[in-house]
Amino acid sequence: EAGVTQFPSHSVIEKGQTVTLRCDPISGHDNLYWYRRVMGKEIKFLLHFVKESKQDESGMPNNRFLAERTGGTYSTLKVQPAELEDSGVYFCASSRSGTVFYEQYFGPGTRLTVT
Amino acid sequence: KNEVEQSPQNLTAQEGEFITINCSYSVGISALHWLQQHPGGGIVSLFMLSSGKKKHGRLIATINIQEKHSSLHITASHPRDSAVYICAVAEPYSSASKIIFGSGTRLSIRP
Numbered sequence: 001e002a003g004v005t006q007f008p009s010h011s012v013i014e015k016g017q018t019v020t021l022r023c024d025p026i027s028g029h030d031n032l033y034w035y036r037r038v039m040g041k042e043i044k045f046l047l048h049f050v051k052e053s054k055q056d057e058s059g060m061p062n063n064r065f066l067a068e069r070t071g072g073t074y075s076t077l078k079v080q081p082a083e084l085e086d087s088g089v090y091f092c093a094s095s096r097s098g099t100v101f102y103e104q105y106f107g108p109g110t111r112l113t114v115t
Numbered sequence: 116k117n118e119v120e121q122s123p124q125n126l127t128a129q130e131g132e133f134i135t136i137n138c139s140y141s142v143g144i145s146a147l148h149w150l151q152q153h154p155g156g157g158i159v160s161l162f163m164l165s166s167g168k169k170k171h172g173r174l175i176a177t178i179n180i181q182e183k184h185s186s187l188h189i190t191a192s193h194p195r196d197s198a199v200y201i202c203a204v205a206e207p208y209s210s211a212s213k214i215i216f217g218s219g220t221r222l223s224i225r226p
Binding site: 004042045107 | 217
């Protein structure tokens with residue numbers, strides 16, 4: 001089966017611009033997660049979708065971040081307007097219903113650079 | 116101070132050397148997870164441990180629940196093992212928001 005895919009692989013934008021990251025989970029996976037790793041820091045949870053519903057968005061840093069998962073398939077994470085501290089690698093992961101953390105499949109990540 | 120600490124942060128070794136990466140945590144857990152992130156690539160799950168020891172190929176992971184410590188060993192290291200190794204801890208059925216990740220150990224194996 002195809003793995004989790006993310007697009008773009010790398011994005012360089014200027015402060016104040018908008019960027020939209022996309023994640024395509026493994027087909028049939030109801031759970032979709034977004035994580036972020038800022039340079040030199042540990043990975044942090046951002047939010048969790050179950051199908052199209054936001055199950056937990058406690059990790060979203062502020063209202064400049066908007067995540068959607070229309071139709072319960074792919075998800076987008078929009079940053080508007082981007083700030084320098086938003087630079088990092090954004091990972092997406094997916095898993096089947098009823099699975100636990102270690103059964104998540106991670107995508108390759110999108111490296112976001114805000115200049 | 117992060118509740119999950121990894122050491123060393125960076126490790127460079129020659130091909131063939133035995134590698135040990137450590138992970139210590141301060142929270143109560145039921146499971147620890149080792150992940151691997153290759154340069155420019157995504158994250159791959161290596162092991163989930165709740166006790167004892169697991170082995171997969173040249174990789175061995177151990178955990179001591181009482182001491183709140185886990186180690187990841189690589190025998191006969193190879194340049195393709197070069198990656199960032201991350202440990203993460205959580206209750207097995209806790210939500211993703213409760214997962215705590217270490218900052219990672221960057222391993223570089225020279226041919």
